[in-house]
Amino acid sequence: MDDAGRAPARVVPVLRAGRLRLVADLDHTDQRDYSRAVARVAPFLEATIGPEVVANRAHVVGEGLVLTPWRGALRRFVRSASQIAGRHRGWTVVADVGDCYASIEPGAVDRALRAARCHPDLVSPILRLIERFCAEGIPGLPVGPEASAVLANAVLAGADAAIRRARARHLRWVDDFVVFVPDRTSPALVLDNLASSLEAAGLTMNEGKTRVLGPGELRGQRLGASSYL
Secondary structure: OOOOOOOOOEEEEEEEOOEEEEEEEOOHHHHHHHHHHHHHHHHHHHHHOOOOEOOOOEEEEOOEEEEOOHHHHHHHHHHHHHHHHHHOOOOEEEEEEOOHHHHOOHHHHHHHHHHOOOOHHHHHHHHHHHHHHHHOOOOOOOOOOHHHHHHHHHHHHHHHHHHHHOOOEEEEEOOEEEEEOOOOOOHHHHHHHHHHHHHHOOOOEOHHHOEEEOOOOOOOOEEOOOEEO
16 A cells, blocks of 8 residues: 555455456546546547447446446447448458557647547546556556546547548457458558558557458457357
8 A cells, every 4th residue: 555545556366267368456536536537538438439449439427437238339340240241342451559558648638538528637647547557567557447447548540530641441349440342442552541540549450350351351360358259
């Protein structure tokens, strides 16, 4: 405990869906303050995120955050991807962000919140919390809290915009992108736009999970939370 009686943030291993994951363990007070601080900016962030983003959509209840239930959202994601894939006859880019949450630094959060026109007085408490969590040994955004999911969506909104500039249609599940490349656009242009936008946010693509698929090859691929089309 620190002088204020607050337990420092720490990372703990948790078994989820048969996999060992490192999840942030935050003091109850920190968890509450983090949720409330992000809840104040959530309406601004949601207004900047397009319908192609399916996971972790947020709304505010009282002073806290509530995310759209993931099971229903995942079904919509898979259904939408299947429907688009059934009509799409061109290339498809499937991309993933490497070590996404841990790589999102306070500066990237600051830029994303300001781009969403959040007032600096609302941004500062969020940055102070993230910076303190980092000082206590949690890199980037803490994995686990719903507030982190909302902030990650905001940071990745720049990548969504970059894909739109390539005139491609896409879906995103957390940090997994499925991009349907139009006939007159090359997959290389989509990948370049995506990589550049991620680099601007201090992120990189996971090369091992990024691939270009030909017509009809999307079906059967692993997408978002280990689901299949």
